[in-house]
Each structure stands twice: as structure tokens, then as C-alpha cells.
Amino acid sequence: MAARSSAAVTLDPVALGRLMPLHLLLSPDGTLAAAGPTLARMLQGTAWRGSHLSELFDLRHPRRGLSGGPARLVGERLHLVMRRPPHTGFKGQAVACAGGMLLVNLGLGIGVVDAVREHRLTERDFAPTDHAIELLYLAEAKSVVQDVLRDVNGQLEAARTAAEEQALTDTLTGLRNRRALDGALAGAVASGAPFAVVRIDLDWFKAVNDNLGHAAGDAVLQAVARALRTETRAGDTVARVGGDEFVLLLAGVAAAEEAEAIGQRILVRIAAPVPWEGREARVSASLGYVLSRSYARPDPDRLLGDADEALYASKRAGRGRITAGRVALAAGPARLSRPAAARALPPAQ
Amino acid sequence: MLGLVIRAFQRFVVDTYGAPAWEAVAHRAGLPVQGVEAMRVYPDALAAEVAAAAEGVLGRPRAGILEDFGTYLVSHPDRQALRRLLRFGGGCFRDFLASVEELPGRARLALPELDLPQVEIDDAGDGRLTLACRPPVPEVIHVAAGMLRAMADDYGALVVVDTAEGADGATRLTIDLLDARFAAARPFALVAGVH
Numbered sequence: 001m002a003a004r005s006s007a008a009v010t011l012d013p014v015a016l017g018r019l020m021p022l023h024l025l026l027s028p029d030g031t032l033a034a035a036g037p038t039l040a041r042m043l044q045g046t047a048w049r050g051s052h053l054s055e056l057f058d059l060r061h062p063r064r065g066l067s068g069g070p071a072r073l074v075g076e077r078l079h080l081v082m083r084r085p086p087h088t089g090f091k092g093q094a095v096a097c098a099g100g101m102l103l104v105n106l107g108l109g110i111g112v113v114d115a116v117r118e119h120r121l122t123e124r125d126f127a128p129t130d131h132a133i134e135l136l137y138l139a140e141a142k143s144v145v146q147d148v149l150r151d152v153n154g155q156l157e158a159a160r161t162a163a164e165e166q167a168l169t170d171t172l173t174g175l176r177n178r179r180a181l182d183g184a185l186a187g188a189v190a191s192g193a194p195f196a197v198v199r200i201d202l203d204w205f206k207a208v209n210d211n212l213g214h215a216a217g218d219a220v221l222q223a224v225a226r227a228l229r230t231e232t233r234a235g236d237t238v239a240r241v242g243g244d245e246f247v248l249l250l251a252g253v254a255a256a257e258e259a260e261a262i263g264q265r266i267l268v269r270i271a272a273p274v275p276w277e278g279r280e281a282r283v284s285a286s287l288g289y290v291l292s293r294s295y296a297r298p299d300p301d302r303l304l305g306d307a308d309e310a311l312y313a314s315k316r317a318g319r320g321r322i323t324a325g326r327v328a329l330a331a332g333p334a335r336l337s338r339p340a341a342a343r344a345l346p347p348a349q
Numbered sequence: 350m351l352g353l354v355i356r357a358f359q360r361f362v363v364d365t366y367g368a369p370a371w372e373a374v375a376h377r378a379g380l381p382v383q384g385v386e387a388m389r390v391y392p393d394a395l396a397a398e399v400a401a402a403a404e405g406v407l408g409r410p411r412a413g414i415l416e417d418f419g420t421y422l423v424s425h426p427d428r429q430a431l432r433r434l435l436r437f438g439g440g441c442f443r444d445f446l447a448s449v450e451e452l453p454g455r456a457r458l459a460l461p462e463l464d465l466p467q468v469e470i471d472d473a474g475d476g477r478l479t480l481a482c483r484p485p486v487p488e489v490i491h492v493a494a495g496m497l498r499a500m501a502d503d504y505g506a507l508v509v510v511d512t513a514e515g516a517d518g519a520t521r522l523t524i525d526l527l528d529a530r531f532a533a534a535r536p537f538a539l540v541a542g543v544h
Contacts, residue, residue, distance in 0.1 A: 116540045123439075136539050136540065137434065140433060140434060140437070141458065144459070145459055145460055152386065
């Protein structure tokens with residue numbers, strides 16, 4: 001112990017308690033001689049004065065505990081946990097004082113939020129230099145900011161849903177969706193220029209999903225989308241309107257031959273096998289089409305309905321073919337559907 | 350300026366004057382139709398535009414509206430978060446006043462983009478303090494007046510807060526501290542939910 005020099009400080013217990021409200025004074029035998037006001041509050045209800053430190057606290061660090069005497073604690077980073085509930089944890093350090101006494105100053109560290117709640121501490125229980133209040137402020141500010149972020153997320157979620165509802169693109173294939181098709185059809189009808197509406201339904205698609213899985217099905221849909229984009233022009237509309245249903249709006253197409261030539265090329269492309277994890281997914285397509293020119297007053301719903309009827313004629317006639325809508329042949333007998341040049345085989349999956 | 354500030358003002362207008370009043374303010378100020386985003390940074394000038402729009406729509410002087418906004422921020426029963434965060438500034442109103450200059454720093458700790466104006470408190474020592482705000486948003490002084498009155502109430506301190514024009518033309522607040530012995534403070538526990 002250093003001899004008292006002119007710089008040595010002597011403090012009365014009240015002053016010490018103000019500076020370090022969480023301190024305790026240990027006698028050489030390890031019993032508590034005094035405690036700071038806040039620590040005394042936290043120990044309220046126990047006969048702490050004269051009790052051994054290890055009766056009140058579990059010394060977690062240093063591990064060897066008090067063996068070798070309390071003086072061994074000097075210079076260590078202390079970690080103590082109150083033995084009685086709520087088992088508050090403390091950080092601390094010890095310095096030697098006159099008479100073999102040990103001054104141990106404690107702090108609540110990161111556990112301060114719980115300790116304040118459980119011991120009902122107030123700002124008066126902390127020294128102004130203690131960062132406890134700032135830590136509590138930050139903890140609360142953090143939860144306020146989190147609430148704000150939750151609100152922001154909710155708004156973004158709502159905006160995303162709204163955007164999806166207004167979207168014109170099918171996310172899987174990148175093709176236009178039903179909403180976009182409706183807009184394009186209305187525009188085409190309003191413009192008065194000739195166009196063709198082609199409905200496409202895949203054959204054997206369910207078998208691909210069932211036998212190779214939905215990921216294979218998605219790959220097929222994407223391959224079909226590529227085929228449709230390849231065989232159409234920039235001014236055409238290519239839309240996916242259902243699971244495996246597509247609609248083409250072919251701008252400027254006024255002749256059945258032209259529509260069927262495009263349809264035949266599409267049939268060939270769609271019939272090409274799609275490689276999938278070392279196997280092949282095979283589908284074909286059934287097509288039905290109408291020409292706007294066949295109608296005195298083209299109506300989008302009517303065009304789609306008639307093209308759909310033609311599509312089902314293709315299905316009934318054995319799939320993998322294109323059929324013209326009845327209205328196109330108002331003057332003649334029902335036209336035979338034409339099979340694809342390269343007939344799609346039934347699936348080999 | 351964070352959109353959060355505009356959104357707080359929006360809540361104040363909606364709660365006090367109704368949703369149609371806010372829609373009129375937002376329209377007049379040219380705010381985005383989908384609303385201001387809390388965590389997005391907007392130009393400071395937007396705050397002045399919103400204040401001017403509120404003045405026109407509500408038919409009241411801007412200073413009074415902003416002061417009510419300040420009071421609302423601290424004292425509205427549904428908006429306890431800010432009051433609690435401010436109470437961490439000190440155990441009594443005097444300590445709180447002493448901490449007001451730290452507010453921009455505290456705000457930055459919570460939200461780095463929340464750029465509050467620099468506040469200066471001048472304590473003449475005779476129970477009268479002067480509070481000045483640095484630009485860029487001079488209107489904020491009126492919000493501060495409302496907040497200070499509400500915080501004084503919260504601490505149970507008796508004060509008189511007034512605006513005064515300084516020699517430089519900037520508006521300052523004078524805060525006269527009266528005897529606080531007979532007023533009861535609203536309870537404040539360091540951790541929310543403890544009484």
C-alpha cells in the first residue's frame with residue numbers, strides 16, 4: 001500500500017456514494033462493510049452488511065473466485081451475478097484501500113435496461129458520468145425507429161401489391177398479362193386497322209408438371225414465351241393469360257394465310273423438346289384464331305370467345321394444330337383444322 | 350430533412366383538423382400523391398412549403414400552427430415515444446434545458462439522417478434563458494416553443510415561453526423559470542411500462 005502522499009484522496013461515504021452509487025467496500029475477510037446507495041437499494045431486504053461477498057454474488061470472473069483472498073481481485077475485470085432474483089449481472093473492478101479494505105466499483109453494463117426495470121431505478125440512481133441513461137435512451141430510440149421502419153415496410157408492401165395489380169407484365173415469362181392484352185385489344189379495335197387474335201393452349205403441359213415437376217413446367221412456359229416472341233413482330237402483343245394459355249394480337253394481319261403461316265411456325269417451335277436436367281420436356285400446342293376483318297364491328301370479348309372456340313376445335317381434332325374461327329367462314333362449311341407441319345408427338349416423359 | 354418530420358406533421362393535421370384538411374395541405378404543397386416516405390430525405394424547402402400550405406388551408410398564422418404542432422408532438426396521448434425520449438435529457442426541467450443543445454446529437458444517434466437544427470441556449474443566470482435555432486429552417490423555433498411548453502408541463506415546471514425578435518432579425522425564445530415547487534410532474538420511468 002502506497003504511503004499517503006499529498007495527492008492521496010480521502011472521501012467520506014456520502015461523497016463516495018455520489019461518485020460511485022454502485023460501489024461496495026470489502027473487508028479483508030471478504031465481507032461487505034459498506035455499499036453505495038444504488039447498490040444498497042438493489043440489495044434491499046438482505047442482511048448484506050457483514051455478509052460474505054460470495055453469499056450475495058456468484059463471481060463468474062475471475063473463475064477461481066475468492067480463493068486466495070479478496071485482494072486477488074485487484075486488477076481483474078470482474079463479472080458478478082446477484083444470487084437472488086432477478087440475478088442482476090454486474091461488471092466491476094477492485095482497488096486496494098487503506099487497512100486492507102477493497103473498494104469494488106460495479107456497473108450494470110449492457111444489462112442496464114433489465115436492471116432498471118427490475119429494480120425500479122431512476123436517473124438519480126446513476127452518476128451523471130455513467131452512460132446508463134444514454135444507453136436506456138438508445139435502447140428506446142432504437143425501438144421507436146423500429147416502429148417507424150415497420151410502418152415504412154407496411155407502406156412499401158401496400159405499394160408493391162398495388163403496383164402488381166397495375167402491372168402489365170407476367171413475372172414468370174416476361175410476356176404481357178391479361179390486363180395488358182385487354183388494353184391492347186381495346187386499342188386495336190379502336191384503331192380500325194386489321195389484326196388477328198390467336199389463342200394458344202399447350203397440350204400435355206399437365207403431364208410435364210406431374211412427371212418432371214413444376215420447375216420443368218416453368219422452363220417449358222419460358223421456352224414457349226421465347227418461341228412466341230421469336231415468331232412475332234415488335235408491334236404484336238404476346239400475352240400469357242392463364243397457366244398455359246397465351247393470346248397473340250397480330251397487328252396488320254388481314255389474311256388467313258398470313259395468320260396460319262405464323263401459327264404453323266409457332267407450332268413447330270413449341271413442339272421442339274425442352275431439355276430439363278438431362279431429360280426432355282415435350283409439349284405441343286393447340287391454336288385457334290380469328291381475323292378482325294371478319295367482323296363488321298369487332299368486339300374484344302367476341303373475338304376472344306370465337307378464337308377460343310376455334311382452339312377447342314384444334315384440341316378435338318387431335319391437338320398440335322391451328323383452326324380458324326367459324327365466323328371467318330360464314331359463307332362456307334366448317335373448315336378443317338390443319339395439323340402442324342411437324343406434328344407434335346405425345347409426351348415421352 | 351427526413352420524411353418522418355412531414356409525416357409527424359401530417360398526423361398532427363389529421364388528428365387536429367381531420368383527413369380532408371391534410372389532403373388539401375398535401376395537394377397545395379405539391380406533396381407526392383402516394384404520400385411522403387418516412388425514411389427518405391427531402392429538401393429542407395419542402396417543410397416551408399408544407400407550412401405555407403397549412404397556413405392557407407387552415408386559415409391560421411403559421412407560427413400558431415407550428416407551435417400547436419410542437420405541443421402535439423410531446424403531449425398527444427397517442428404519441429408518447431418522443432416525450433419519453435426527451436425526458437431522458439434530464440431529471441428536472443432545468444437539466445432538460447441544459448440537455449437541449451445535445452438534441453441534434455441525440456437525434457443523430459437514433460437516426461443518422463435525422464438532421465435537427467443546431468440549438469443554442471443562453472442562460473443569463475436570473476431565471477431567464479434564451480433559445481436560438483440556427484437556420485436553415487427558421488420556422489422550427491415555433492415548433493420548439495410548443496415543445497418546450499409541453500415539456501415544462503410534463504416536468505411540472507412553471508415557465509413562461511415567449512418569442513422575441515433578436516437584433517439580427519432572427520426569432521428567439523425567452524424562457525422564464527418560475528417556482529416549480531407546487532406543480533406535479535407527469536410520471537416518468539426510465540424503462541417504458543414501469544410505474
